[in-house]
Amino acid sequence: MELHISLEGRRDLGGQLYRQLSEAIRSGRLPDGQQLPPSRLLASQLGLSRKTVSDVYDKLGYEQLLVGKVGVGSFVQTPQTKPQLRPGDALLASSARLARWEALAPPLAHGPRSELARYAFIGGRVTPALFPHDEWRRCVQTALRQERGERGNYAPVAGLLALRTAIAGHAAFTRGIVCTPEQIVVTNGAQQALSLLAHTLLEPGDVVVVEEPGYPMARQLFEAMGAHVVGVAVDEQGMVVAQIPDGTRLIYATPTHQFPLGMPMNTARRQTLLERAGQLGAIIIEDDYDSAFRYEGRPTDALQSMDRHGLVAHVGSFSKTMLPELRMGYVVMPAALVRAVQAVKHLTDWHAPTLMQLALARFIDDGHLLRHIRRCHDVYAGRRERLRHWFDGPLAPWFALVPATAGFHAAALVHDHVPLDVAQLLRIARRADVGLQSIAPFYHGAPNRKGLLLGFGAIDTLDIDAALGILLGILQDMQPLPA
Template identity: 55%
Template sequence: MELHLIIEGGRDLSEQVYSQIIQAIRSGRLTRGQQLPPTRLLAQQLGISRKPVADAYSRLTYDRILVAHTGRGTFVGELGGAGARRVEGAQLASRDTLEKWMGWDTPFRQPFAHGRSEYEFIGGTPSPAHFPQEEWRRCILHGLRQDSVDRGRYAPTEGVLELREAIVRHAGYARGVRCAARQVVVTNGAQQSLDLLGRILLEPGSVVAVEDPGYPIARSLFKSQGATVACVPVDREGIVPSKIPDNARLIYVTPAHQFPLGMPMSLGRKTALLARALEIGAIIVEDDYDSEFRYEGRPQDSLQSIDTHGLVVFLSSLSKVMLPELRIGYVVVPESILPALCIAKHLSDWHTASMTQHALAKFIDDGHLVKHIRRGHSIYASRREALLRGFATHLAPWFEVVPSTAGFHMAAFAHKYVDIDLLIRLGRRAGVGLYSLEGFYFEAQPRQGLFLGFGSIDTLDIDTAISRVRGILLQMDCGAEVLEVSD
C-alpha cells in the first residue's frame, strides 16, 4: 500500500517530502507507532531519486518526529499523531433529516451501558461458553476452501444454494416450515430481513400492525421507513386480530414465543390471524427468533406451515441460536414477493458473506447445529427450572411468571405495587442485572414487571441472585425512601 504524498514539480523535493509527512501526522493520517515505507520504496512510488527522501527522513528523525530502528524500519515517534484534524462542520442541506435519526429508539444498541452485573438477566443473549468452537472452526476452514473455488466472484444474492437447501431441511424438521430452497433468502440477521421487507412492502404512510407490548427495534425500524405503526394489543393467546386496522399492509408477530411476554399463540388465534390478513390483503411477518428451545407441551405448527394463501413470511436468526456476532439469518418468502425481495437485497449489500454461508451449510448438514440446540436445550431447561422455582417460592409475594413454553427469556408481572426502577438500581448495586418490561410497551398501559433472560447466567448462580433480589424487596417493603437516601 502506498503512502499518499503528492510531489509537485522538481524543486525542493526533500522539503516537500518533509512537510507532507508532517502534515500527514498532524491530520491523523499517520499515527504514533505506524511504520513508514523504506526510503527506496517511497522514492520509487513518488518517481524521484532516493536522496531527497533519505534527507527528509533524517530531518524528521533528528526532530524526533520519526524513530529509526535498525533492522526493523522507520516509525512515527512519540511526538507524532496528535489526532485527526478538527473540521469545521458545514451547514448541510440534509441536517433536518439527520436530526430525525437521533430520535429513534435503539434500546439494545448498548446492552451493558451500566456495566455487566455479576448475575446478569439480560435477554436475547445465548450461552457462548457452550458453543462447539472446534466443530465451527473446522466448518470455517471448509468454508474457506469452498470460497476459493469462486474467488473473485460475487455469490448469488439470495444465498449459497447449499445453505438454502440445508435451511429448508432444518426449518422443516424443527418448525414444520414448508418451502423450496428458491424461497429462502439468506440475510445478515433478522434485522436486515425486517429492513428488506419494509423496503418492498411499505411506502411513507403505509400502516404496519405490531404487537403491543412488542419488539421495539422492529417498531422503530418500520417508523424510520416512513410507515405508520399501529400498536395492537395482545392477550394470553397472542395478538388480537380484530384490533388490526383494515388498511394494514404488514403485520409483525412473534407467535411461537411472544416478545417480550413469552406466551405462545394458540392455534385458534393463528387461524383468526390468517383470516384477518386474507381479508385485508396484508403480509404477516412471523419472527421465529428462539423457539428451537421448547420445554413444555406438544410441538406447535409455525404460522407459515398452516398458511394456504401465501401470506406469511417466516424469518429466523441463526445468530440467536449460535452466536450473535455471526449476524446471519434467513427469510422464507411467498413466491409473490420473492423477486422484489431479491432485488432489494441486491441493491442493499449484494449478498451475505459466502464463506460464512459455506461454513454454516456444513455445520447444519454435519449435525452440529442439532447437537448444539439439544445441548443448549438441556442447559436452558435447568436454568429455567431454577428461575421458575425461585419465583414460585422466594419471590412469590411480589411476582408471578407469565406462562411460557419456549426460548431463553421469560417475563414476570408484579401482582402488587413494586417500584421497578428502584428495584433495578438497587439490584445492579447488589450485582444483579434486572430489566423492566415497561420499555416494550408503546400505546398500551404498561404492566409492572421484569424481563428475565437466562442465557447469560449459570444455573448455580440463579438461587444466589434470587436471594439477593428477595432481600432488596423485603427492604423496599420496609421503606424504599430510606434506601434511596442512604444509597
C-alpha cells in the same frame, strides 16, 4: 503500498512534505505505530533528495510526531490529544435526515462481556461454551475445500442451494414449515430479513402494525422507512387482532414466543390473525426468533404452516441456536414475494458470505445443529426451572412470571398492588453486580405494566440462585412485606 503524498510545483517541496505528514499524523490518518517508508525509498518515490526527506523526518521527530528505532525505521507517534473531526463547510441538503438518524437511540445495545455485571440476565445472549466449536471448525474446513474451485465468482442472490435445501428440511422438521428451497433467501441475520421485507413492501405513509410492547428494532426500522407504525396491545393470547386498523399493509408479530413478554399465541388467535390479514391484503412477518427451545405442552407449528393464502413471511435466525456473531438468518417467503425480495437483496449486498453458507449447510446436514439444540435445551430447561423456583416462591410477593412455553428469556411482571420503583431496583442491583433489564424500553408509549426481562441464555444455572438471592435481599429492603 506507497504513502500518499501529493507535491505541487518545484518550490518548497520539503515544506510541503512536512505539512502533509504532520497533518496526516495529527488528524489520525496515519495511526499510532504506523511505520513510514525509509527516507531513501520515499525520496525515490517523490523525486526528492534523500537529505530533504531526512530533514523532514528529523523535524517530525523533534516535535515528537515520529520516533526512530535504530536499524528498524521511523514510526508514527500520535499526539496525546485526540484528533478533531473537521466540520463540514457546506450545509447539506440531507442534514435534517442525518439529524434524525443521529438522534436514533440504538435499542438493545449491549457492551462487551467485560462490561456486564457478574450475574447478567441479558436477553438474546447465549453461552458460548455450549457451542460445539470442534464440529463447527471441521465444517468450516470442509467448506474451505469446497470453495476452492469456486473462488472469484459471485454466488446466487438467494443463497447457495445446498444451504437453502438444508434450511427447508430443518424448518419442516422443527417448525412444520411448508416451503421449497426456492422460497428461501439466506440473510445476514434476522434483522436483514426484516430490512429486505420492509424495503420491498413499504412506501412512506404505509400503515405497519407491531406488538405493544414489542421488538424495538423492528419498530425503528419500519419508522425509518417512513411507515406509520401502529402499536397493537397484547394480552395473554398475544396480539389483540381486533385492534389492527383498516389500511394496514404489514403486520409484524412473534406468535410462538411473544417478545418481550413471552406468551404464545393460541391456535384460535392465529387463525383470526390470518383472516384479518387476508381481509386487508397485508403481509404478516412472523419473527420466529427463539422457538427452537420448547419446554412444555404439545409442539406448536409456525404460523406459516397454517397459511393457505400466501400471507406469511417466516423469519428465522441461527443467532439464538448457534452464535450471534455468525450473522446467519433466513426468510421463507410467499411465492408472490420471491422475485421482488431477491431483487432488493441483489441491490443491497448481493449475497451472504459463501464460506459460512457452505459450513452451515454441512453443520445442518450432519446433524450437528439438532444435537446442539438438544444439548442447549436441557441446560436452558434447568435454568428456567430455577427462575420458576424463585419467582413462584421467595419472589412471588413482588413478581409474577408470564407463562411461556418456549425460548430462553422470561418476563416477570410487578404485581399491580406493589408500588415498586423498577428503575431504582435496577440501579441498586447493578451496584451488587446483578444485571437486570426492565421491560419499559420495549413499549413505544408509556408502559402499562412494570416488570423485568430475564434472559437466561448466558447465565450459569448456579449463578441464578446467587443472583436472585441478592435480588430478594434488595426487595426486602426496598419494599418490605407487611407483617
